[in-house]
Amino acid sequence: xxxxxxxxxxxxxxxxRKLERLNKIEWNSxxxxxxxxxxxxxxxxxxxxxxxxxxxxxxxxxxxxxxxQRFRAAHGTSYP
Numbered sequence: 001x002x003x004x005x006x007x008x009x010x011x012x013x014x015x016x017r018k019l020e021r022l023n024k025i026e027w028n029s030x031x032x033x034x035x036x037x038x039x040x041x042x043x044x045x046x047x048x049x050x051x052x053x054x055x056x057x058x059x060x061x062x063x064x065x066x067x068x069q070r071f072r073a074a075h076g077t078s079y080p
Contacts, residue, residue: 004040004060008032011056015048025065033065041065 002010012019020031025042033042042065043057057063 002059003038004034004062005038007056007059008040011054014054014056015045015050017048019043035062 008019015030017030020029022029022031022033022042025031025033025044027044028046029044030046030048031042031044032040035041039062040060041062043060043063044065
């Protein structure tokens, strides 16, 4: 089983962007938040232009703060 930080590394490769570690998740960021046990408790993927949520996210068992993502349909419409 991968650690949460290893999952973040996989996620960064998938989205092609570096996720910033923050003390508190900002809604308009591409970032993550850790608890004292180095577990991911917050994740934001703002404007990453993903068509679906990456599979790695379901492996983050301690995720508490919602994933902030806008999905773009093929015709360009954004969905919060």
